[in-house]
Amino acid sequence: MSVQKFFGADGVSLERVVINGPQGSSAEVYLYGATVTSWKCAGKERLFVSKLAKLDGSKPVRGGIPLVFPQFGPGDLPQHGFARTRNWTLVYAEEHGQGVVVNLQLKDNEDTRASKWPYKFDLLYTIDLTATTLSTIIKYENVDLQPFSFTSLMHTYLRVPDIASTTVTGLKDVVYADKIKGGSDLVEERDAVTVNANEDRVYVDVPGIVKVNCGNESIAIRRFNFKDIVLWNPWAEKATEMSDFADDEYPQMICVEAGTVASKITLNPGQTISCGQILTCEDSSSRI
Numbered sequence: 001m002s003v004q005k006f007f008g009a010d011g012v013s014l015e016r017v018v019i020n021g022p023q024g025s026s027a028e029v030y031l032y033g034a035t036v037t038s039w040k041c042a043g044k045e046r047l048f049v050s051k052l053a054k055l056d057g058s059k060p061v062r063g064g065i066p067l068v069f070p071q072f073g074p075g076d077l078p079q080h081g082f083a084r085t086r087n088w089t090l091v092y093a094e095e096h097g098q099g100v101v102v103n104l105q106l107k108d109n110e111d112t113r114a115s116k117w118p119y120k121f122d123l124l125y126t127i128d129l130t131a132t133t134l135s136t137i138i139k140y141e142n143v144d145l146q147p148f149s150f151t152s153l154m155h156t157y158l159r160v161p162d163i164a165s166t167t168v169t170g171l172k173d174v175v176y177a178d179k180i181k182g183g184s185d186l187v188e189e190r191d192a193v194t195v196n197a198n199e200d201r202v203y204v205d206v207p208g209i210v211k212v213n214c215g216n217e218s219i220a221i222r223r224f225n226f227k228d229i230v231l232w233n234p235w236a237e238k239a240t241e242m243s244d245f246a247d248d249e250y251p252q253m254i255c256v257e258a259g260t261v262a263s264k265i266t267l268n269p270g271q272t273i274s275c276g277q278i279l280t281c282e283d284s285s286s287r288i
Contacts, residue, residue, distance in 0.1 A: 003093035021129040033084040037064035041281040048159040048253035062244040070150035072261035076116035099130035120144040137276030142267035153259025167192035170210035176203040198235035217283040225275040230257040
């Protein structure tokens with residue numbers, strides 16, 4: 001097991017950390033946005049990154065696990081806030097009994113304090129890799145003298161063999177908002193949710209584990225202090241509108257995003273909260 005830091009020696013490529021875990025598992029995270037861009041489990045890549053994604057810092061990475069903070073969606077700040085377009089600091093990396101852990105940090109600076117969300121904060125992002133799991137947990141700390149509120153989310157792009165045969169379970173009877181068709185108090189009636197068009201849904205107060213299934217591949221998503229799940233696929237019509245997403249890539253991905261976005265998290269001065277997810281390979285090829 002090991003952790004390697006690669007520098008952008010060509011003046012264009014960004015710094016990244018490559019984590020080599022047990023039994024062939026691995027992960028890669030860019031310090032720009034603290035964006036995890038690769039997670040391999042049982043010899044398979046589990047995250048989707050567009051072949052047109054910008055990896056030069058000119059815009060957020062299209063794929064992997066971009067971090068949304070302190071604003072989900074549009075608002076006073078740029079889309080999805082500023083955490084995914086800031087350079088994070090590698091604090092430390094170490095092996096433990098079953099894998100490797102890496103910590104990254106983001107603090108407020110002059111630019112963030114000059115924004116329309118001007119508070120002082122400290123984010124500590126822990127990425128923990130084992131043979132079959134990837135854990136991504138953020139500790140949010142208010143180091144300001146006044147309370148602040150925020151929304152946050154892990155915009156996880158999962159790679160799937162075929163969106164047509166992919167299902168998402170664990171959402172039945174959950175209230176959701178449909179951002180494409182409209183409606184905010186709809187109830188999911190399906191045991192297995194499928195995607196066959198442009199989908200953008202916010203499932204609110206999801207109670208348990210959510211799983212993404214395709215053939216013999218399955219990824220379980222366990223959340224900690226994140227209330228909601230966002231389900232997104234651009235489909236053909238939306239894909240053509242994105243310069244950093246190829247027109248033919250939508251069948252290879254689905255976004256199942258853990259976060260708290262339908263309501264806000266509020267922290268008083270000195271208060272902290274840790275939120276995140278554990279992704280687990282549960283398909284037959286990963287049973288070790």
